[in-house]
Ligand code: NAD
């Protein structure tokens with residue numbers, strides 16, 4: 001275990017434990033949390049290819065953030081962290097998250113998403129069981145999950161509600177579905193105070209450039225092909241990551257124990273629309289020089305072989321979280337995507353540090 005000690009964390013303050021907090025959504029969550037609260041964060045992350053400590057440059061010397069390099073599947077480590085830091089909540093972001101990688105190699109997905117979540121729950125159950133009554137009642141385990149557990153929608157089908165049947169289609173979504181069931185069972189059987197959120201596709205700062213939006217920005221700037229799987233008419237419901245973080249904070253504060261909340265961006269778009277929109281923004285913000293062989297980034301769009309088992313459409317009905325908790329996304333796609341493209345243009349140094357040899361090997365393997 002590598003631990004950066006946090007020093008004096010302020011008497012009387014509660015603490016939260018975040019897992020997977022060095023990944024895309026987790027690091028946005030930690031940064032946003034500490035911007036709005038004095039409550040310290042213990043951040044447990046295995047630092048797989050998807051986890052990056054450079055995301056926390058702005059938190060350097062901030063003793064409210066304690067980073068611990070470790071595995072959610074390491075029961076003795078998680079139990080020790082819980083006892084040492086006495087958190088009032090655990091927010092579980094840790095996962096293998098990329099569908100295409102789950103198709104090439106599902107093992108890590110089963111290990112972290114299923115076994116890891118199970119072992120984390122066991123540690124939390126042991127810790128929570130020994131808490132004094134008041135702390136026990138206030139404790140929460142919030143499990144961050146995905147809309148992919150509900151499977152694929154036909155074009156005219158209603159959006160996913162929390163009671164939709166689970167029909168996961170990829171090894172990734174099947175592993176997340178399994179984890180959701182285990183979390184649910186720990187509430188039903190042991191009364192562990194859990195909350196589950198199922199969210200749609202996120203985009204924003206710090207997203208690893210294996211996922212559609214940052215991959216397209218990265219390739220476009222290098223004048224490389226912009227790969228579209230199949231016909232590009234698959235639909236996703238895009239949510240700005242800052243809105244996902246505010247939804248999680250709202251559910252943590254006001255969600256009813258044992259309940260599930262769908263989180264979406266009210267923003268269904270086809271992949272090809274997304275890529276065209278990115279090209280338009282880049283054409284304006286980073287025009288191609290007149291001596292290049294192309295005039296617009298959209299000339300780089302290239303349709304390639306489809307993803308096996310590719311889900312056609314996801315869409316979230318976010319009525320429950322709005323009516324029960326009062327949460328709605330603050331960003332439109334226009335505002336969120338503009339911020340995102342600007343962030344990547346302003347943070348090319350971050351991207352360069354991310355696209356290491358391992359990243360290049362993945363790209364060669366996936367897009368050869
Ligand atoms: P990510 O891949 O960017 O980050 C995952 C993080 O988990 C990484 O920092 C990684 O190092 C860490 N991790 C992996 N295995 C671990 C282990 N065994 N122990 C501790 N840490 C480990 O993923 P993300 O996009 O930030 O997604 C975070 C969570 O949100 C995941 O649970 C994912 O299923 C869910 N989710 C993601 C999206 C999305 O669009 N990205 C949408 C809905 C739900």
Ligand code: DAU
Nearest residue numbers: 097098099146147148200201210211212227228229234271
């Ligand atoms: O719906 C929530 C899920 O969204 C999360 O649970 C996952 O962790 C997250 O990775 C994301 O899954 P997707 O498979 O939808 O995201 P991805 O960015 O990989 O792909 C978005 C769409 O774009 C999908 O239809 C596949 C397509 N695509 C993706 C890549 C990487 C392409 O056409 N070309 C590509 O090169």
